[in-house]
Amino acid sequence: MSPRALAVDPGRLAQWCLEHLGSPPAGEIFTSGYLSAVIGLRLADGREVVVKVRPDSPRIAACVEVQRRMSQAGYPCPQPLTGAVPLGCDVATAEAYVPGGATLPSSDHAATAFADAFAWLIRLAPRPAEVSTLDPAPSWAAWNHGGDGLWPCPEGRDVNLNEVAGAEWIDDAGRRARDRLRAGESEAVIGHCDWLAGNLRWSGDELLVVHDWDSMTADSEAVLVGFASALYSTVSADELATVEDTERFLAAYCHARGREFSAGELEQSWAAGVWTRAYDAKYQHTVGQPITSLSESEARDRLRRAGAGSRRP
Template sequence: MRAYLGDNDPLLERRALGTGNIDAAAALIEECCARTLARVEDCLFYRSNVGMVAGLVLADGRRVAAKVHQPTQTRARLTTTQRVQAHLADAAYPCPRPLAMAHCGHAFVTFEELREDGVYRDGHDSSVRAAMAAALADQVRLAGEVPEVLALTRAPLRDQRALWHHSPHPHFDFDATRTGAEWIDELARRALEILRDDPGRPVVGHTDWRVEQMRFADGRVSVAYDWDSLVWDCETTIVGYAARVFPLAWEWGGTRLWPTPEEQAAFVAEYESARERRFSSAERRAIAAAAVFQSAYGARCEHAVADSDEIPASSQRAGLAAYGPALFDVLN
């Protein structure tokens, strides 16, 4: 944990675990794991972003991922997430099998098997993109078989009235960084206006469907991560978000963080092919608007932490600036 955080303020650790002392935070996680599964023998990795995740080797030989969630995550929501994830695993879908959940500090920690089969790939590779679109369609179909998922409900994007909700990440202060972001906010407002008439059906879908969250083998997704990103929302929103974020790989660097309009349209077409049904014109319009809104959100996050007015060519802001309003018509 100390090696990963370096000189950064342990904001998430303090919020979720109630302490900014790294030794105390690590001890809390280890104690929780020992109480729930088995004693910790070794730590393979640690990352801290919206949540905190550690790869652990247990005394009984198991390798698990322990994720400490934001204090706002409820037991009901995480329990439902694990039920859906277990159903996917039972159906041989490429996701880690959930193992347990416990309370730790001010938050819940979930445990799942640590799967590292396959390799990371570039989302701009057309075969990778097609595999991601097909895997998302399979996920939505299989999750539709799970009953009683209302705990995953969030206010549909089509009902959102405030332009931006409070970000779960403490580094993104949208209110304090409005200056210079007016053009981003205007595109987001237009997207929300279009989404007022979104006819999309409600489904359970993964809202952070980016290449950085998965590995690949034999031309298919071999494992996908971050299942607390499941929500009950419109399929058009799920697909629109994915069509815009699928190439994102912040941690890798050296790759464009946005798809071209052609890549975005291809992702939707590949999802439709796997779904075996085309979206209606109204649904495609909503998908495009949801994609613009997601692009605007990503650009707004970048703007909130930017240390200069220069916009890097690989950034989400660059992609949004390059195409802007044209993205609303990309699926026509």
Template sequence: MASELERALFGEVNAAAIRSQLDDFCRRHLGVGIRLVTFHRISVASVRGVMLDDGSRAVIKVHRPEFAHHLEAVQTIQRHLAGSSFPCPRPLAGPAPIGNGVATIESMLEAGSMGDAHEPAVRQLLAQGLRELVSECHPLVGSVDPGPFWLLAGDQQWPIPHDVRFDFVRTALGAEWIDRLAAEARDRLRSAAGRMVIGHVDWRVENLRIEKEAITAVYDWESLRLLPEPVLVGAVAHAFTASWDATSPFEIPTLAESAAFIADYERARGAPFDARELDAADAAHVYTLAYGARCQHSDAVLKIFGEASEEDGYISHLRERARRA
């Protein structure tokens, strides 16, 4: 049964018909068809891992057509990174039209396993890896624009939530304190200090693989954005330990772990942030916590997962931040 997203991308079709469209896409762009689908995930895109008829493995991602320009920038950056041996998949085809959407094909990186960033050594590795990514992308700043951080784009207090299950309008009652803290943080971010960098705003253990104390694979490159360096680091600090993969779940970081990640990043860059940059990182951390709390509140009010608690997770962390202010 096709999901709502896949119906929008491929039409009212079944799994076999979707596979046929993907097989035709691979034959047109790679000259080889699909032998086997190895995994299938749906988030903001329809994603399938495939083994091709020549035995090679690849990942096909199908997005809504409005992402085409962003995907072109992302693939330019990926090619640059892959050429410098950074652990990122190499683009193979696209972005190109398929059905009602736009698709890309990239190589599949499988080495390594998910780490536990609650362990200080893994946390430090993630901070070092993020800094290396920023350094590798530095030559592209000003010539390639992956767009602003979606969470902070525009003038509205909240963006359209990343998942259709979240309804910020219907669940506004009781969330006024979250909205107030978010508004204060956004006001601080309007004049955020720091040099502009290209960075991965969803730099979490779920999107990374580690082997022998090295990052061996990074996924979800659609999360590349152009933003001030301290804002990138503060935003990443709010969730870098998290995995919502049912097979390998990890909790969000504690406030102390978030602060330690920012300090690890400063050491990796070889220079501390100045006072204005630290304020930008702090504001980004508060705003991303508030967004997570708003999502958590929505789930609790709408009883998405039954009688969910509002006394843990992002809400608990945001309350603690408010008490410290």
């Protein structure tokens, strides 16, 4: 059960392209999307672009600004062609189309490749004070949300994860991870909170492009690295990092940044990984999907590394 995809009127989209890109569409390359409608277009002037349409939010303008700065700094991301511009009741942005690339680098170098790419992103990203608000964080990264209950509201779904009983081990893992995250405070940086293999493309072991710049958020470096180290893949885009994969990513990231995390920062990273995967597991349980994002035994293993323990031995 996925959120209902946005329906985009072709005539309205054509007029938007003419007004904001200077040329109407001549053909469609692809359509996709989960929380947004993502449409690849070939314009009448020959350019190939991607238009993304989603419900309006103040954070979208900041995400586009981060993407623009990263593109100007030489980071491999699609060049933004517009700001966040209304399209009907929603908001749309356009970027250059970057086709091709493999979903994964070679398995022998996956941890280093993903970690190096993330360290490069963190190093080049603007400071949070340099852009407008990136709040609220996407739900899978909103461990410190201001709402009631343990879990934030999922985007695109009228469900309350806090009202759904069952799979108590997921709630326990999420609560313990959140409490460990709240025990540490560090300066916020900007990073990508959805470092899934599906959002990156590779040319061999070289990074070709990073997509999904709506997933920018501000949090401590250790937390953002923790999300990435738990979400990336090494052998298949459908399989999230194992505990050993996360260990390799964290070691490679610290090597790339040129200094080690403290023991407390490492625990924060492990806790962040537990929280984001527990959130996804809770969502899967709530909507009746198989729970694939986290297992009970893996949650216990990761929580031990986070210094958050578990009720069970």
